[in-house]
Amino acid sequence: MSKRRRTCVAVIFGGRSVEHDVSIVTGHQIMGAFPADLYEVVPVYISRDGAWFTGDPLLDLDNFANKGLLRLEGVASCLLSPDTRHHGLIVNPLAGRFSKSDVKRIDVAFPALHGTHGEDGSLQGLLELADIPYVGYATLGSALTNDKTMTKMVLRQADVPVLDDFVFSRESWLNHPDQVLEEIQQRLAFPLFIKPATLGSSIGISRAESLPLLRAGIDIAANFDRRIMVEPAIADGIEINCSVIGFGGEYQASTLEQPLSWDDFLSYEDKYLRGDEGMKSAERIIPAPINDELTQRLQQLSLRAFQAVDGRGIARIDFLVRPEQGEIYLNEINTMPGSLALYLWREEGLSPSQLVQRLVDLAREAHAEKRRNMYDYQTNLVSVASQRGIKGSKGAKS
Ligand SMILES: Nc1ncnc2c1ncn2[C@@H]1O[C@H](COP(=O)(O)OP(=O)(O)O)[C@@H](O)[C@H]1O
Ligand SMILES: [Mg+2]
CATH class of the missing domain: 3.30.470.20 (ATP-grasp fold, B domain)
Known part of the structure; x- marks a missing residue:
């Protein structure tokens, strides 16, 4: 009896984000949930410094407790190709004389990354270029919701209730701190919450009851993002x-x-x-x-x-x-x-x-x-331009 081809799902986890470790756990929960008779799961691990790996040992969470992970037998470098002909991973991309590189086609990508470089639209952009179906929000929605203050702007338009906020740049904090503090106090009352606009897992977030704590909180948040948001703290919520x-x-x-x-x-x-x-x-x-x-x-x-x-x-x-x-x-x-x-x-x-x-x-x-959108629009522009020459370009017949 012929067996139906299994759907190949690449689960991508880890990543260059402060939420790297949480993502490893989420990735393994996702990988473990697919029924093996219907799905082939390809683990793709991105290290803290942004190196990409694949291979069966990455399916085992126990291997992540072990620092030698990336030297394990069966783990290879890989990259997700933006070239639509590959439709997947290039495994061992810099193959030398004794090894060869390979293309691993995938049907669907499943990003399991939290925070920067994963939940913020950047990985989604790469998957769009590659024309590979992927789980979750597309580029715009990912980038938007990764930013707490931009999200609020859009939600206000949609009549979803959100707290007021005041947003400023790290640059203005470093150059005119007193002016920033003045503006915050004109608009909002203590107690306040201070947050980097784009992080997660409560990193860089603090609560301030007073001016000295507000200063300290902004200094902390400014280590983590270029844009900083201050909003009222909800008491007894x-x-x-x-x-x-x-x-x-x-x-x-x-x-x-x-x-x-x-x-x-x-x-x-x-x-x-x-x-x-x-x-x-x-x-x-x-x-x-x-x-x-x-x-x-x-x-x-x-x-x-x-x-x-x-x-x-x-x-x-x-x-x-x-x-x-x-x-x-x-x-x-x-x-x-x-x-x-x-x-x-x-x-x-x-x-x-x-x-x-x-x-x-x-x-x-x-x-x-998305396939319903038209991407190829044929014109005779190039042949016309080539016959007439392009103004200003080398060798143009003007
Ligand atoms: N305005 C606020 N008032 C009261 N508590 C808040 C407020 N903002 C955040 N918190 C508390 O801080 C936690 C982390 O803030 P949040 O905006 O969810 O950041 P993260 O992206 O790190 O999860 C929240 O889960 C909540 O407990
Ligand atoms: Mg939260």
Whole structure:
């Protein structure tokens, strides 16, 4: 009996980002979720300094605890070719006399990178050039949502509630700090949150109750980004997250979670878990303990926000909420949520295996949709130009 060819999915993880390690874990969760009879998974690991590798040993998370990883037998350098004829990886690209290079064609790419150089549109741009279907947001949506302040500008247009903010450049902070502090205080009141415009995992973020802390917080944020954002801190709020999947006309919002910060975590333990069956899944409460009306409102806003930023594939949409006051603010959109938000989709009856396959299908749909655009537009411009000569160019007949 002839066997159907397996779909070849390249899962790309690691990367030149402060979220490198988180991405290794997410990448392995994704790779482990594909059924082996239907999918061939090709692991692609990008090191901290931006070197690309592939090979079966990269499928084993245990090998990443081992510093000699990149010298392991079976791990080879590779690069993703932008040339549409390759449609995939060039393995061992600088082959010498004793080795040869190879092209590994892939059907779909699955970026599992968090943050810079992965979730920000740069990798997506390379995949567009290569004409390879890929999971997740395209170039524009990735770049946009990677920037917290640009995201807010677009969401305001779409009537999604977000906090006010004030944005300035590192250059203006270094050259005119007093003027920057003055402007912040004219627009916003303490307590404040200071964030690099584009990072993740809470890196470079701080909260300031006073002017000296504001200064210190900006100094920290300025180490991480060229653009810095300051916004009001929400006191006594809770965080609620919702994942969305979809493309084209069909979108679905997940069950909500309340992730717990360390302080919440302790109070949650005091309130609900002490003496009970233990601390098991106390990092988050699923479903979030809020009423149905607020749940639906947050799901609707998530769907609206997802579409406003040209969402495709998956995202986790994070809110700051004050349930009693009915205040909701969308905080950020993560286009490659940690662990793919698998735990939220499980609540919706979607197993990790079903979720990754659904995302691969959506990647193919998005790619097919793009095919409807025309890229080749034939004219006789070149032959006319060659007959007449081009003004100003060498040898032109003017
Ligand atoms: N304006 C705010 N008010 C209160 N808490 C905030 C605010 N902004 C961020 N936080 C807290 O800081 C955390 C990290 O901020 P966030 O914008 O989500 O950055 P990251 O991209 O690093 O996740 C949030 O999860 C939340 O706990
Ligand atoms: Mg966050």
